[in-house]
Amino acid sequence: MLKSFIKTCLSVSAIALLVSGCNAISNNNTSRPSLNSNAQFDPSVQEENKKVQVTKEFLKVAQDKQYHVTTQNTLEGTIDSLATQMMRNTKVPSNRPVLFTSFVRLDNLKKTTEFGRVISESLINELSNRGFNVIEFRGQLNVSIDDKGEYFISRDIGKLKDKIPNTYVVVGTYSRQYGKVVLNARVIDNISGRIISSSRAIYQHNKRNDCVIFKDCKPPRTIKIVKETK
Numbered sequence: 001m002l003k004s005f006i007k008t009c010l011s012v013s014a015i016a017l018l019v020s021g022c023n024a025i026s027n028n029n030t031s032r033p034s035l036n037s038n039a040q041f042d043p044s045v046q047e048e049n050k051k052v053q054v055t056k057e058f059l060k061v062a063q064d065k066q067y068h069v070t071t072q073n074t075l076e077g078t079i080d081s082l083a084t085q086m087m088r089n090t091k092v093p094s095n096r097p098v099l100f101t102s103f104v105r106l107d108n109l110k111k112t113t114e115f116g117r118v119i120s121e122s123l124i125n126e127l128s129n130r131g132f133n134v135i136e137f138r139g140q141l142n143v144s145i146d147d148k149g150e151y152f153i154s155r156d157i158g159k160l161k162d163k164i165p166n167t168y169v170v171v172g173t174y175s176r177q178y179g180k181v182v183l184n185a186r187v188i189d190n191i192s193g194r195i196i197s198s199s200r201a202i203y204q205h206n207k208r209n210d211c212v213i214f215k216d217c218k219p220p221r222t223i224k225i226v227k228e229t230k
Contacts (some may be wrong), residue, residue: 069081069084069085070200070201070202071201071202071204072201072202072203072204073204073205073206074203075118075203078181078183078201078202078203079119079122079123079126080126081199081201082119082123082126082172082183082185082199082200082201083123083126083127083130083199084199085198085199085200085201086123086127086185086187086197086198086199087127087130087131087132087197089197089198089199090187090196090197091195091196091197092196094168094196095133096133096166096167096168097133097134097135097165097166097167097168098127098132098133098134098135098167098168098169098170098187099134099135099136099137099164099167099168099169099170100120100121100123100124100134100169100170101120101169101170101171101172102116102117102120102172103115103116103117103119103120103172103173103174103183103185104116104171104172104173104174105173105174105175106173106174106175106182106184107175109173113214113215113216114214114215115174115181115213115214116172116174119172119174119183120170120172123170123172123185124136127170135164135165135167136153137160137161137164138153138154138155138160139152139153139154139160139161140152140153140154140156140159140160141159141160141161142159144159166190166191167190168187168188168189168190168196169187169188169190170185170186170187170188171185171186171188172184172185172186176210176214179204179205179206179207179208180202180203180204180205180206181202181203181205181210181213182200182201182202183200183201183202183203184198184199184200185198185199185200186198186199
């Protein structure tokens with residue numbers, strides 16, 4: 001009697017396991033879309049599936065670039081990222097002279113700040129040291145001297161050369177966003193407008209208010225003191 005009872009229990013357990021296994025397989029199959037046998041061998045379906053797999057790999061590379069190259073937590077790292085990308089992304093090897101302009105606000109291409117000028121000046125150093133034929137077009141025709149120092153670089157157009165040799169021009173923009181600044185730079189052929197190289201970087205400063213970086217903080221509130229009248 002006991003043996004018969006044990007056999008019955010084992011049979012019931014085996015059936016239960018078999019049913020649960022089938023249900024698990026069924027749930028697995030319904031959770032993922034699958035191609036039927038005919039579609040799997042359809043050349044057009046295979047071609048589209050190949051495109052999807054390749055796109056997935058490109059997205060992995062893009063995410064890796066975003067994490068390790070594009071996004072930086074220091075201004076120095078951001079400048080290095082821009083310079084390295086610009087060097088690596090150069091489409092036309094050339095020794096033509098390159099001149100730099102100040103980075104400007106994306107919403108106003110005629111406005112810059114000390115931040116924009118610092119980026120440009122720093123890129124001059126980085127790209128010059130990496131082999132770019134950088135020229136300084138702000139050099140005066142003469143060195144000017146006063147009691148405070150000696151000067152050669154100037155923004156007074158009357159003291160500069162009238163013409164610059166055929167060059168590439170580096171231009172850049174920046175956009176202030178919450179907790180970060182997005183920067184884009186390009187090397188442009190000044191005759192054809194062709195983009196010779198480009199780079200993008202994100203300065204992730206994580207500050208709630210970036211007015212300290214851009215030196216445009218509002219002045220502290222003042223309270224006017226008046227004599228109380230009775």
